[in-house]
Each structure stands twice: as structure tokens, then as C-alpha cells.
Amino acid sequence: ETGVTQSPTHLIKTRGQQVTLRCSSQSGHNTVSWYQQALGQGPQFIFQYYREEENGRGNFPPRFSGLQFPNYSSELNVNALELDDSALYLCASSLFQGALNTEAFFGQGTRLTVV
């Protein structure tokens, strides 16, 4: 167990709908990253939040957005869902201490299916 929890575990949505996924960080961690993992592929970096601001983003369109809250928990929002958004969405938390990145710990993921 990593202490990173994600909800829900599974979700089915219709094309064009919006979805919100949630993540609670490991205690003591102040940074949250989100990843998308399509079937048979490695996880792809979506974005990272630190001090409630996005401080890094991968190659994902603006309809992928996020929030980080004062307790360091986070949400991933995806608007106008497309069939290709079907994937396992992973949240990872880590600690920025000074300028040092610590190792990132992942949650179990949310399996999103878009029909």
C-alpha cells in the first residue's frame, strides 16, 4: 500500500460527457502528477501540480485540466470525452523538498471506459 488513493476505481461514461477523477496524496507529500495509460502502453504524463498550481504538462489538450487543494489532494477533469480517452488514469504523489524530487508513489488507478 502506497497511501495514495484514487476514486472511483471504475467508471463508464458516454462520448461528449465530462468526468472528474479524484486522488488523495500520501501523507507528507506536496506534489501530485497524473498519468494516462492506454491498454498495452506505458503510462503517459498528463500534468503535475505543486502548491495548487500546474507546474508541468505533457502532450494533452486543454480539455484535460486539474486542481490541487490545500490538503494536497487533487482532481483530474476531462471535458468532451472521446472514445480514445478510455484508459487507466493514474495519480502519483511525491515530495518537493528544497529542490529535490523524491520518489513518486502511485495509486491503483481509475479505469475509465468511454462508450
Add this chain to the structure above:
Amino acid sequence: DAKTTQPPSMDCAEGRAANLPCNHSTISGNEYVYWYRQIHSQGPQYIIHGLKNNETNEMASLIITEDRKSSTLILPHATLRDTAVYYCIVRDGWWDGGTSYGKLTFGQGTILTVHP
């Protein structure tokens, strides 16, 4: 793009050491080598990381060559539960407040199958 190259698959007999190689010839001075593994549809599990020295923890050992262009993850006594996809990742260890923020760039990984 991932900065690492790994064999797509490997086999290992239960109880034997599993040695998983990784090439990272373009690694820069402040980049660490990280290893994660992912067991079927679960979240990736952190194993170990290192900068230039060899590292060991309760799960594995990491051997990094002197020129840092390659490394080997060693599972000393593989069990059936070690069957997983193993990812070798080069990651910025330091955040410069700009574009370096320590993201993990996953490649395809190595599928390790441990058989009885």
C-alpha cells in the same frame, strides 16, 4: 520520448536471480535512474533509484555502470509474484523551477515472467 532502452521480455526461474538490463546512453549529470514495476492493471510500484552509486534495498539491487550509460536491476531470488512489467526511467532529480519538474517518462518496459 523515453530515454531508456530495455529488452521487451525476459524469463527467469523461480528462486533464481533476475537481472534486468537498461541502456540510458544520453543520461545527463543530474538525472537519476528509477525502476518501477507494474503488475497487471495495478498502479506502478516504486522499486529503487540511484544516481551513480550502486543501491540496495529490501526489494532489489541497482547496479549502475561507471559511465552511467547503463544499469541492471537485480531481483536476488525471484518469485512468481515478481512477474510484472519492469520500467527503467531516467528522471530529473532536481527541480530548477522551470521546465525540469521530475516527470516520469515511461517506455515499453520489460515483461518479466517468473516460471516454476
